[in-house]
Amino acid sequence: MENYKAINWNNLEDQIDKATWEKLTEQFWLDTRIPLSNDLADWREFGENDRDVVAKVFGGLTLLDTLQSQDGVAALKPDIRTQQEEAVFNNIEFMESVHAKSYSSIFSTLNTPKEIEEIFAWTDSNEILQYKAKKINEIYHTGSPLQKKVASVFLETFLFYSGFYTPLYWLGHNKLANVAEIIKLILRDESVHGTYIGYKFQLGFNELSEEQQEEFKAWMYELLYDLYENEEKYTHLLYDQVGWTDDVLVFLRYNANKALMNLGMDPLFPDTAEDVNPVVMNGISTSTSNHDFFSQVGNGYLLGNVEAMQDSDYEF
Numbered sequence: 001m002e003n004y005k006a007i008n009w010n011n012l013e014d015q016i017d018k019a020t021w022e023k024l025t026e027q028f029w030l031d032t033r034i035p036l037s038n039d040l041a042d043w044r045e046f047g048e049n050d051r052d053v054v055a056k057v058f059g060g061l062t063l064l065d066t067l068q069s070q071d072g073v074a075a076l077k078p079d080i081r082t083q084q085e086e087a088v089f090n091n092i093e094f095m096e097s098v099h100a101k102s103y104s105s106i107f108s109t110l111n112t113p114k115e116i117e118e119i120f121a122w123t124d125s126n127e128i129l130q131y132k133a134k135k136i137n138e139i140y141h142t143g144s145p146l147q148k149k150v151a152s153v154f155l156e157t158f159l160f161y162s163g164f165y166t167p168l169y170w171l172g173h174n175k176l177a178n179v180a181e182i183i184k185l186i187l188r189d190e191s192v193h194g195t196y197i198g199y200k201f202q203l204g205f206n207e208l209s210e211e212q213q214e215e216f217k218a219w220m221y222e223l224l225y226d227l228y229e230n231e232e233k234y235t236h237l238l239y240d241q242v243g244w245t246d247d248v249l250v251f252l253r254y255n256a257n258k259a260l261m262n263l264g265m266d267p268l269f270p271d272t273a274e275d276v277n278p279v280v281m282n283g284i285s286t287s288t289s290n291h292d293f294f295s296q297v298g299n300g301y302l303l304g305n306v307e308a309m310q311d312s313d314y315e316f
Contacts, residue, residue: 007083013082013084014081014084016196017088020192020196021087029098031105034178035178036109036110042170049241049242052241053242057163057238058103058163059103060129061103061160062123064155064160065096065097065103067136068096068152069094069099069100071137071141072151073089073093073096073152075140075141076148076149078145081200092196102186105182106182107119126237128234132231136155145204149197149198150220152193152197154259157198157258157262161251162231162238162251162252164183165247165251167182167283168184168279168280168283169244169280172282184283198259224256224260228256231252232249235249247276247277250277251276254273256269257272
């Protein structure tokens with residue numbers, strides 16, 4: 001049996017591992033430090049349809065983050081290139097659990113116990129939502145190392161965004177600011193997760209022959225089209241009742257292009273940032289209103305501002 005090897009952060013095979021670790025630890029946060037109860041006044045003013053959309057998008061996001069924390073990151077670990085990469089994945093895995101838990105904090109603040117039960121019953125049984133979770137999870141369990149990375153990037157940089165649209169929209173209208181604060185922190189994490197996993201994908205993809213690359217790209221784009229077709233159905237299901245469907249679909253296509261950029265591929269859809277509802281884009285770019293969530297436990301845990309995501313965030 002070979003000797004067990006201690007991890008040495010002073011001898012790096014890939015500097016990106018260290019840079020990503022430092023970025024992720026610098027961004028550390030917990031949902032319990034955000035005053036969600038301050039949004040109750042806004043919530044009481046919402047109509048039935050608006051409440052239904054908020055509840056269901058957060059139910060869907062909970063399901064996808066559960067998938068990432070329980071299956072997604074674990075599926076990537078067997079194919080690491082460096083010990084430091086596994087340490088980064090350990091961090092990502094934990095933060096995906098924080099993300100999943102944060103939605104429950106939102107539910108416990110805004111919803112009654114009976115409503116929460118109904119939200120999770122809908123989440124665990126809705127066929128359209130379950131389709132994308134099962135599709136991604138199947139790749140995690142049966143796909144090749146590169147296919148698993150594509151599935152992870154598509155999930156984090158594309159499929160989440162049908163849900164993210166809602167809190168960003170309301171933030172742009174000065175509603176649910178603290179709920180949106182959590183979403184912006186999640187967005188910041190997912191931006192790093194997507195770029196890092198996309199970078200690791202590119203290392204492996206570049207080792208393929210030209211013929212293998214073309215075959216793989218055909219599989220990848222077929223997957224994207226399939227997921228987008230399902231996401232159109234999901235968007236209609238959620239947003240037809242409030243009339244936002246067309247705007248959300250633009251947002252989805254824009255972020256599908258971002259997912260492809262993470263993977264080193266050219267954008268597929270014509271949609272750009274200029275086509276996205278400016279209220280939502282402004283919600284992404286607005287700095288966090290809570291600068292020090294951790295002041296009660298010491299100045300060593302100061303949390304930095306949430307910055308606007310630029311195209312450069314998807315490149316190393």
